[in-house]
Amino acid sequence: MRAGQPARAAHQAERGQAERGQAAGGQAGWGLSGVSVRYGQSLALDGVTVRAAPGRIAAVVGGDGAGKTTLLRCAAGALPPSRGQVRTPGIREIGYLSPAGGIYPDLTVEENLGFRAAAYGLRAAQARQRVAEYLDRTGLAAAHGRLAGNLSGGMRKKLGVVAAMLPGPALLVLDEPTTGVDPVSRADLWWLIAQAAAQGAAVLLSTTYLDEAQRAGHVLVLDAGRPLASGTPAEIVAAVPGAIRPLPARPVDPGQRRLAWRRASQWRIWDPPGVPGTARALRPDLQDAVVVAALAREQARVTGAGAGAGAGASAGGGAGS
């Protein structure tokens, strides 16, 4: 407890420096560098680096337990890393959608946004104008007097995103803003997110949907707390090693089965580099690239350690299917 005070002061000083150097930060972007986070004996993040540049969207993708939320909590300043460096603007310049949404169910839509605006020191007129604009754009205007607890899941998510965007932050950190949301609401939410980026915010978000990650300027794929792939979606796809080809059915051979996954009604299989007689039969997309990255890591682990099998299916199921 006693150590917390100076440590907090140091953290605030670090934030203050970041705030003072905002122009430089704005050019270089915000983000995490070599960050590791340990919860007791469990390593939740292991040397992860990600950058959120102003006006760009960076997406963190991965299956359940990959470390997405931990990473975003670090980026928002809610969790100190065990190791590494977190570069953020001042606390007033961060908009954060927490996993729980950060919305009070027993306050109305308007009251929730009013509280957020007041906490960030927005002037009343400015807050009124922004609230009205966002509510109108998201279709929440008709529900402005409803208790947040009575909203549908999609509406609550929208409200959470609007609340995070309300202060006009330089860094917008959104934890799975579209999970559990219907397609129409997802489109609305992406419009909001794109709007924030267009206005100059650096957006760092997590998603389990790879089609959404495809829209981001930068993608970081996490697997069990470690970076599996990172770059632009095109870079990640271009870096797929070996080849992918379609299969008429699930392979019978256990060795092949480890390298196969299902996309919609079709089966696909990855031929690692150096496998004779393979041809690049399919042009991969981001989803294929992520699955292959997971398979390649698993194969490297198996080859290196000479043990373990069958993780290809889980990696494919977790990240790609």
Place this chain on the structure above:
Amino acid sequence: MKAMIIKEFRQLRRDRRTLAMMIVMPVILLVILGYAASFDVSRIPTVVAGPSARQVAATLPRPFELVGTVPAAQAQPELRDGHAAVAIVTGGARPVVLIDGSQLFTARAAQQALATLARTGPASAARGLTPAAASVRVLYNPGLKTSDIMIPGIAGVILVFVGTVITSLGVVRERQSGTLEQLAVMPLRPRDVFLGKITPYFAVAAVDLAIVLAVGVAVFGVPFRGSAAVFALGALLFVFVTLGIGVLISSVSQNQGQAIQLAIMTLLPQVLLSGLIFPLSSMVAGVRWIAYLLPLTYFNEIARGVMLRAEPLTALWQPFCYLALLGAVVVTLATLRFRAFLAPAPRATAVPAPASGPVLAGSREQS
């Protein structure tokens, strides 16, 4: 049903705090109550005043216990300020025995002891103290009404309930719903969050107190003889302590169930050991020391002192000081816990600049 029983046992085994409470609390309560639950008063602090004070003091029979001899004019102030429960004033045609009725059980014990003296009559000087020979007057609560001494204390219990139980729930609800994490990354200082959190409960507690006192005075006829300002100051300090305890409890509780358990664990001893029900003088020393750690003990002293005996602030400095000390300790601890939760200590260290370009499976260039 078997599956249900097994599931419940598994859940109970993992909820160690509840399990500990279920097993340990009854034992602790039994031991404490065994030593505390007594209405028997074995000693009655007594001052003797007037020209024959020395002679009467020398032969003062038990359970009267001499705490001093004072001039006759000082006898009643000694009772008012809580220094003694009985004052014997000599020098008149017959001695006057003044009894502090705001100490209900002690007053009853004093009346009973005087009646016993009349029957048995030990020393000749003491014999003059019997109701037949002396003039006995009960001050501050002449009818020895239970409501007169209970209502000021019950006002304190209500403040503990609002301040501790309700507040602890209010804060832990933020933790459970995940909004406390959101607060942690918002530009609010922990002090702002802490004060913002307790202020509405403070207002509710103040309204509650006003209602209880109004009902006590209007319906039960409880007197309010002292200064409202002194009472308000005492109540303010007391509410501050109870709110601090509430926030402290919420900061160490993971859910509302745990918060309620802990809040009740602080409420129960205060009701039983603060002197509200059992007189402090009847408790054994160890249990009495626990009572001295409880804020309600001091609020009781202040409330009864102001309402029934019109005690001035100068006479109540001790309970005020103890309450202030408790408040400082509790609120400091609560704020530190709150601060630690809202702003976890960072342990970041610098590392080389991030790598650029795509990094694929199995590569560890970034780490």
